[in-house]
Amino acid sequence: MQSFSTSLPGILPSQSIEALIAGGAIASDTPFDKDQVQPASLDLRLSDRAWRVRASFLPGRRTVEDRIADVTMHGVDLSAGYVMEKGCVYIARLQERLSLPKGLIARANPKSSTGRVDVFVRLLTDRGASFDDVEEGYDGPLYLEIAPQTFSILVRPGTRLNQLRLKAGEPPKLETRSVGVDLEGLDGTIVGYRGRRHAGVVDLDHIDGHDPRDFWEPLGVRRGELLLDPGEFYILASREAVEIPVMQAAEMTPIDPSVGEFRVHYAGFFDPGFGTDEAHGAGSKGVLEVRTHDTPFLLEHGQIVARLVYEPLTERPSRLYGEGGSHYQSQGLKLSKHFQPWS
Incomplete structure (x- = not known):
């Protein structure tokens, strides 16, 4: 297993994430989008494969797809767009996969726009013992539990519902x-x-x-x-x-x-x-x-x-939030980017 070294413990900035992509520690089924890397996080994208399940779960000692077999209701093809209905639970495979070097862990969280339409999402990894956390040295695919709460949602391959943050060492809480x-x-x-x-x-x-x-x-x-x-x-x-x-x-x-x-x-x-x-x-x-x-x-x-x-952060990011425009920079009370301004 390769090791990741940095002079300071902390959250990795955009240029370090791009280096991990270039080195193969973060891979994808398709080419990465130009705007996928954020100042200190990576947006994750849905693939075309998902399942409607009857219950949420943690895989424990098994792979996610082995565990899905126990709770699946039917498979879902997202390739032409698919409506995930509120009150239902889905598991989708993501396009990205990880081969984390020693010294790195990762944590996922919903994107702001996802939370603002009341869609509950959590990252799953093979043999993972908790949601959203990726342990040091993890080598495998990524999955997303998706549970729309208030609105039904239309998704397709490439839809971004969550993001990944990578950490080196044990950064202090400032x-x-x-x-x-x-x-x-x-x-x-x-x-x-x-x-x-x-x-x-x-x-x-x-x-x-x-x-x-x-x-x-x-x-x-x-x-x-x-x-x-x-x-x-x-x-x-x-x-x-x-x-x-x-x-x-x-x-x-x-x-x-x-x-x-x-x-x-x-x-x-x-x-x-x-x-x-x-x-x-x-x-x-x-x-x-x-x-x-x-x-x-x-x-x-x-x-x-x-x-x-x-x-x-381990070092200053090569770009900052809001550079080049952002839906949420300088925001007040604001709905998600899916909605026209209230007038």
């Missing part, structure tokens, strides 16, 4: 910042959006291709409070602006369940340069994807709902 929720509204009128229960299909490769009114209900300002209903999905904004320094990356993590009966933020990676002046931003709000559990919960303005954990 700091942890609490994130509060904004319930006063950026313009004093709207504090968020609630997903409509009986909306149509979201085409995940059709940017600005959907009328938001067909999928979302705007939520007005109401005494700095919002009653979260069980089973409903909300898009809210952080009270604070988020800035990620160019030599750091961050992950948004859920708060302790004892603080509130809800889950915040399916998509937790923030790349270096997000919200910073150097990346031509002016501070960006963190968009919060919120789903409550079994009981209603009254959320108050400024209440802490998540935490940002910052980690160092």
Whole structure:
């Protein structure tokens, strides 16, 4: 097994990811897309092969496809486009595979646009003992569990639902910042959006291709409070602006369940340069994807709902978040890129 060496422990920047691709440690069934490598992460793409399954699982001591045989309902061909229905669970093989050298581990997370349409995704590896984590030395294919919650989704080969971050050594946690929720509204009128229960299909490769009114209900300002209903999905904004320094990356993590009966933020990676002046931003709000559990919960303005954990990069990335344009740089309260601007 080859070894990966770096002068400092930390998250790998874009140029190191590109070097791993060039060296074969990250491979693909098809050529990589030009924009697939992000400042500190790699977008992963669906292949044409998937399965509708009756239950989620971890493979344990078996391969993913061996385990799929126990729970599959039928195979799915994504090549012509396929609608994955809300309330169902699917496993898809990804185009990328890994042959990680010694000294490297990886962690996956949903892309921001995936979380904002309430699609729950988790990475699976052969003989993996946990979701989203790839152990040192892993050599094999990658799979994605996909569970649309609020909207049915149209996907096809090449659709990107999650991203991979690679880490060398044991990078220290530089700091942890609490994130509060904004319930006063950026313009004093709207504090968020609630997903409509009986909306149509979201085409995940059709940017600005959907009328938001067909999928979302705007939520007005109401005494700095919002009653979260069980089973409903909300898009809210952080009270604070988020800035990620160019030599750091961050992950948004859920708060302790004892603080509130809800889950915040399916998509937790923030790349270096997000919200910073150097990346031509002016501070960006963190968009919060919120789903409550079994009981209603009254959320108050400024209440802490998540935490940002910052980690160092091994070196400055060759590109920063937002360079060349981004749907989410300098964002306020904003729906995913699949929807036209609310007017």
